[in-house]
Amino acid sequence: MTDTPAPEIVESVDISALFGPDGAARDACVAALWDGLRRTGAVVVTGYPDADKVDARARVGLKVFDLPEDTRRAITTRHMAPENRFYYRGLWPRSPERLLQNDFYDVGPERPAPGPDLPGMEILSEPTPWPDPEPEPGWRATVRAHYAHLNRVAQAMILSIGRSAGFDEATIRARFEGDHSTLRFLSYPEGAAAADPAAGGAVVSAGRHTDASGLSLLWQAAPGLQAEGPDGVFRDIPVRENAISVHVGDVMTRLTDGAVPATPHRVLSRPGPRHSVGFFLEPALTAPVTPASHGQATGVRETYGWQLLQTFAARAQWKGVIADPDDTA
Numbered sequence: 490m491t492d493t494p495a496p497e498i499v500e501s502v503d504i505s506a507l508f509g510p511d512g513a514a515r516d517a518c519v520a521a522l523w524d525g526l527r528r529t530g531a532v533v534v535t536g537y538p539d540a541d542k543v544d545a546r547a548r549v550g551l552k553v554f555d556l557p558e559d560t561r562r563a564i565t566t567r568h569m570a571p572e573n574r575f576y577y578r579g580l581w582p583r584s585p586e587r588l589l590q591n592d593f594y595d596v597g598p599e600r601p602a603p604g605p606d607l608p609g610m611e612i613l614s615e616p617t618p619w620p621d622p623e624p625e626p627g628w629r630a631t632v633r634a635h636y637a638h639l640n641r642v643a644q645a646m647i648l649s650i651g652r653s654a655g656f657d658e659a660t661i662r663a664r665f666e667g668d669h670s671t672l673r674f675l676s677y678p679e680g681a682a683a684a685d686p687a688a689g690g691a692v693v694s695a696g697r698h699t700d701a702s703g704l705s706l707l708w709q710a711a712p713g714l715q716a717e718g719p720d721g722v723f724r725d726i727p728v729r730e731n732a733i734s735v736h737v738g739d740v741m742t743r744l745t746d747g748a749v750p751a752t753p754h755r756v757l758s759r760p761g762p763r764h765s766v767g768f769f770l771e772p773a774l775t776a777p778v779t780p781a782s783h784g785q786a787t788g789v790r791e792t793y794g795w796q797l798l799q800t801f802a803a804r805a806q807w808k809g810v811i812a813d814p815d816d817t818a
């Protein structure tokens with residue numbers, strides 16, 4: 490008789506020293522984060538400042554899905570609720586063709602900075618629609634605090650990872666400082682199953698993908714999330730108190746000219762509904778996303794804003810809303 494091997498899990502790193510003074514402890518932490526990412530694709534991080542607030546704030550934010558139907562409709566994007574004005578931030582109901590079978594609510598920066606002057610760019614810098622009334626008193630302030638907190642943690646980590654990959658801090662910092670990112674609350678119904686040809690026999694609620702961010706911080710109320718390591722092995726992301734997992738996104742791969750590969754991840758289907766939260770660290774819409782080592786001057790075609798317009802123009806639900814900037818600029 491053979492025992493089933495215990496499922497492998499990703500590495501965990503206490504990143505408290507990343508927020509401390511320069512020195513051996515900080516260097517060791519930078520190295521541990523890098524080694525962990527290289528071995529298991531994603532790592533679970535603990536010990537960041539105010540970590541004790543993360544579980545509670547995530548649970549408060551997720552109450553957006555408990556709102557009554559009419560309040561939810563008022564924050565639903567125009568793709569699904571044509572009476573609304575906003576397209577980008579807000580609530581996106583699940584649609585069957587997506588690789589991630591969830592409803593999600595996107596929160597953008599408090600004061601979105603304008604992008605390069607291109608048709609459609611105003612959509613990418615639109616304000617976040619907030620539910621009125623909010624799910625409970627103080628809800629919006631808690632969601633804003635969560636955004637600011639995860640932004641700070643993600644920025645510290647992207648500098649650390651950039652440094653390990655051989656890039657100087659100022660170069661990476663210049664692209665990500667400020668707030669340009671997305672905080673996303675996710676809700677999957679019981680039995681959500683995505684069509685993922687790469688899943689083999691596994692039933693997944695979110696198919697294998699990489700994120701279009703610089704770095705993603707993910708939080709889950711219950712297990713299911715897995716990251717694929719450079720060895721092709723999917724490992725479970727364990728659920729720990731106030732822990733988040735870090736996944737490299739496509740923008741970081743581009744910025745480092747492939748030195749830091751994006752982390753493929755997926756969600757295995759589990760009994761019951763699923764709730765999770767993602768913070769996607771993004772560069773400014775005006776920031777160049779060409780390799781950070783690239784010394785030449787860059788133009789509008791190299792900006793993150795241009796790249797996002799191109800990505801959206803290729804998706805069916807943005808047809809007639811966002812055009813490929815190659816055709817309009």
Ligand SMILES: O=C(O)CCC(=O)C(=O)O
Nearest residue numbers: 675700709714756765767
């Ligand atoms: O539900 C999860 O934990 C994963 C979500 C995810 O990968 C995403 O939103 O990009």
Ligand SMILES: [Fe+2]
Nearest residue numbers: 698699700754
């Ligand atoms: Fe993802």
